Amino acid sequence: MSVILAENNYGKQAVRLVTVRRRPAAHELQDVTVAIRLQGDYTAAFQEGDNGGVLPTDTMKNTVYALAAEHPFDDVEDLGLRLTGHVLRENPRVTRATVELTEHLWERIENDGTPHPHAFRRAGGEQRTALVVRDRAGEAVRVQAGLQDLVVMKTARSAFAGFPRDRYTTLKETTDRLLATAVRATWWYTVPAVPFGARWHDVRRHLLATFADHDSLSVQQTLYAMGAAVLEGVPDVEEIHLSMPNKHHIPVDLTPFGLENRNEIFVATAEPYGLIEATVRRG
Amino acid sequence: MSVILAENNYGKQAVRLVTVRRRPAAHELQDVTVAIRLQGDYTAAFQEGDNGGVLPTDTMKNTVYALAAEHPFDDVEDLGLRLTGHVLRENPRVTRATVELTEHLWERIENDGTPHPHAFRRAGGEQRTALVVRDRAGEAVRVQAGLQDLVVMKTARSAFAGFPRDRYTTLKETTDRLLATAVRATWWYTVPAVPFGARWHDVRRHLLATFADHDSLSVQQTLYAMGAAVLEGVPDVEEIHLSMPNKHHIPVDLTPFGLENRNEIFVATAEPYGLIEATVRRG
Amino acid sequence: MSVILAENNYGKQAVRLVTVRRRPAAHELQDVTVAIRLQGDYTAAFQEGDNGGVLPTDTMKNTVYALAAEHPFDDVEDLGLRLTGHVLRENPRVTRATVELTEHLWERIENDGTPHPHAFRRAGGEQRTALVVRDRAGEAVRVQAGLQDLVVMKTARSAFAGFPRDRYTTLKETTDRLLATAVRATWWYTVPAVPFGARWHDVRRHLLATFADHDSLSVQQTLYAMGAAVLEGVPDVEEIHLSMPNKHHIPVDLTPFGLENRNEIFVATAEPYGLIEATVRRG
C-alpha cells in the first residue's frame, strides 16, 4: 500500500503582540493576535523527520516581535505584508505564507469629553481582522480585511413570512420580530495597497447603516443588502463574505399568567441558532 | 452517626430576559440575565424529598417574565426589588430571597452622529450588575450595584518597585510598566432607594478617572485610590469592593536580535496573573 | 470624610505546573493549576504605595516551581501544605496564606489493556481540587479537598412532583425524568493529615454510587443523600458542600408531527438552569 502526504501547513498561532508608541501629545496602543501559516515542500519533514528546512514556530513568534519593533505599523495589514514577505524571502522551501491578524480595539478613556493621552478602555467584543496571503509563484499577494463579533439588534422592520410549510413546520409567520446577529465579515481588496484603516471604517459604516435601515424580509435579504451596499460604496472591495448567526429572541407566551405579550417580552436563546452565510461580489 | 443539613440554597440561574419598550420617538431595549436564590426552612425537602414547599425553579423563571411584563422597570435594581418582594410574600418558607441581575449593555447605532430609533449595537464586554437581598426578618432589604469586565490599560505612570527580595525573586523593579486590568466592582448603597442609573454612572466615572490619572506605585495603591474616590464622590455608596486582576504585559527581550526594546514591544500574557482584591468603606 | 481599608487579599492565580517523575518502570505525570492568596497587614501598601512588605506575585509563582522541584509530592494537598508553610514563615506580614490547587487528571494510554509507561490521555473535564488555609494565629491549618465538573446523568428513578402551584406555575409533575448535573463537591477533613489520594477516591466513589442508586424525589433529596453517604462512609470527612446545577433535559413535544414521545427524545438545554447547593455535616 502506498500512502502520500497531501495538503499540509504548519505555523504559530496566538502570538500576542502589544505595541505602544510614545508620541509627545499622546500614546498610541495596538493590540494584535498574530498567526502565521506556511505551506511548501515539506514531504521529507513529515515522512522522515528531516527538520532541515523546518523554520521553528518559535522563530516565527520571535520574528513577529522583531519586525514589529523594527518597522512600526499603522494598520495590521502592513504588519502582515511585511511578515509574509520576510518569511518567503528567508525560507526557500515555502511556497505560500499566510498571516492572520486579529486586532483587539481600545478607545481612549474620556474625562468630561477629553480623550486621555495614555489611558485606554477595551472597546468591546468586536475585533478587526486581516489576512495576508503571499505566494512565491508570480510573487502574488492578496489582502483580506474583516471584522467579527459585531453584535447588533433591530427591534423593528424585520419580518419572516411566506416560507414553505411541511409536516414538521410549527413556526408562526411574523411581520415584526427582533433581528439580532453577530456579524462576521471578510472582504478582499482589489489590490494589496489601499488606505486600510480608512477603508475598514468605510465598510463597517455601510454594514451598520444598512443593517439598521433595511426593511428585512429575512436574514438572507438583509445580509445581501449589507454586502451590496459595501460593494456599491467602497470601490476598493472586490468581494465580501458575510456570516450572520440568527440570535433568536422568542416572545414569551404570557397567556398562562393571564397576561398579553404586546411584542415586548422576549427570551434570548443561544441554542439552537440559524446561520446564514453568503459571498457577494462584483458581477 | 448523626448528619445534619447546614447552609443551603436553591434557585434558577441564567434566566435571559430582553424587553423592548416601543415609545413613539424610539424603542428602548433592556437585556438582562437574572438569577434567583432562595434560603429558608427546607430540611424536609432535603432529608425526605418533601416538595410541599419547594417553589419550582421553573416557576421562578416564569415569575421573572410575568413581573417584567406587568411592571416595566427603568433600572435592573427595580426588577430585583420587585422579584424579591414577590417571592418572600408568596412563599412562607423562604427567609431570604436573593436576586442577581447582569445587564448586557447596548448602544444605539449612529448614522452620521444621529442615534437610530430602533437599531442597536452591543456596547462591549462590560456588564452592569446588581444584587438585591431581602430578608423576612425585619423586612430588611439591601441593594448592591456593580460592574464587571471593564477592561482598562494605562501606558504611563505605573511603577512597581521597593518590594522585598528573597531566594526566589527574579522580578526586576520598574518605574514605567503597562498596567492593565479587568475591573470588577461591587458597592452597597446606604439605602435601597437611590437613583440607581445615575449613581451607577457616577461610580463608573470616578473609577475610570482615578484609574487614568493615578500615579500608580502598585495595583494595590491604585485600587484603593479608586475605591476612595468613589466613597468621596458618591455619598450614597456605603462601601465598595474591587477585584482587579493584573493583566501582565511583559516587555519582549529583543537583545538576541540585536535590537533594543524602548518600552514599546510587549507580550500580553493570560496566565499566570496577579489578583488584588479589597473592600474600602467609610470609617 | 474617613475611608478605611477593610478585607483585602492578593496573590497569584493560574500558575501552571506540570511535573514528570521518571521512574524506571514508568513515568508519573502531575498537572496542576496553583493559586496563592495572602492576607495580612497591608494597609501601608494600599494607602501609601509602600511595597516594603509586598511579596511580588511573580515571586509566588517562582516559589511554586522551586518547591515542587525540591520536594516532589504525591498529592496536591501536600504541595499546598508546603507552600502555605513556606510563605507564612518567610513573610512576617502575612496572617493567612491560602493555596488553591486544581489537578487536571491524566490516564495512561492502553494498548490491548496494557498501560503505557510514558504516554497519557487527558481523563476528561473532571478535576480534583484542594484548598489549604494556614493561619499564623495558633498555627492552624485546614485542608479541603474536592472535585468539580463531574458530569453525570441518570435515565431512571428520578421524579419531581408534589410541589406548590401558584399563578405562574406551568411545570408538569413528573415521575420519570432525566436527572443530569455537573457535581461540584468540596469537603473538609477533620485533620490536615489523612491519606489524601485514597480519601479522594473514597469520597468520589460514594458520590457516584449514591447518585446512581438513589430513588430521587428531587435534586435536593439526592444531593443530601450523596453528602450523607460520604459522611457515613468516610470518617475523615468533617463536612461536605455540594453544588449541583440541574442540567434540564426537556421531552420534545412530538404531537404536532403526529408522533408520540415515549420519554425517549429530549432537548438538552443550557439556559436557564436550576442550581441546588447545600452543606451537610456531622451533627
Added chain:
Amino acid sequence: MSVILAENNYGKQAVRLVTVRRRPAAHELQDVTVAIRLQGDYTAAFQEGDNGGVLPTDTMKNTVYALAAEHPFDDVEDLGLRLTGHVLRENPRVTRATVELTEHLWERIENDGTPHPHAFRRAGGEQRTALVVRDRAGEAVRVQAGLQDLVVMKTARSAFAGFPRDRYTTLKETTDRLLATAVRATWWYTVPAVPFGARWHDVRRHLLATFADHDSLSVQQTLYAMGAAVLEGVPDVEEIHLSMPNKHHIPVDLTPFGLENRNEIFVATAEPYGLIEATVRRG
C-alpha cells in the same frame, strides 16, 4: 455596477438531541449536537426576500427530533444519512445538504466493576464527530467521521533538532521534550456504508497507539505516522486529515534558585502554540 450572489448556505446550528432507549437489560443514551446546512438556488431569497423556497431553520430543528423519534439510530452517521436524504427529497431547491454531528460521549457509572444500567458519567472532553454530504447531482453521498479534543501527552521519545537557525532563532535543540496535543482527526470512508461504530474505534486505536509508540523527531513526523497507521490498518478509510496543536510544556529555569531542573518541572503554556495540519491519503 452589478452585484451578484456567489457561494451561499444557510441552516440550523447547535440542535441538541438526547435520546434514551429503554431496553430491558439497560438504558442506552445518545447525546448529539446536530447542524444542518443547505445549498441550492436561493438567489430570489437573498436578492428579493422571496421566502417561497426557504425551509425555515426552525423546521430543520423539528425534523431532527421527528426523524430521531421515528428511526432510532445506532451511529450518528446513520442519523446524518437519513436527515440529508429527507431534506433533499422534500426540498426541490436544495442541491446539497450537509449534516454535521458532534457526539458527546458517556460511559456507564461502575459499582465495583459492574456497569450501571441507567446511570452515566460524561466520558470527558473528547467528542466523536461525523459529516454527511449529499448532492442532488448524481445522488452522491459521502461520509466523514472524526474525533476532536483527544488530549494526549508523551513524556519520552520526543525530540526536535536539526532545524535551520536564522537571526531570530532562540530555540534550543532538544532530544527529550514533552509532546502534548489535542488531536482533531477527520477521515473519509471509501463508501457511505461501513460499520461506523467499529471503524471509529479502529481508527482511534491506531491514532493512540502510534502517538504513544512513535519515536518522534517532530510533530510533523508523528502526525504523518499516525495518519499512515490509520490508512494501513483500516482499509475503509480513504484519507485522513489531522490537526495537532503543539501544546508546549517549557522546562522551568531553576538555576536562579540554585536548583537543577532534571527535565522534571514544566510550565504548561496556552499561548502561543504551534499548529501542524496535514492530510494523508492513499497514493
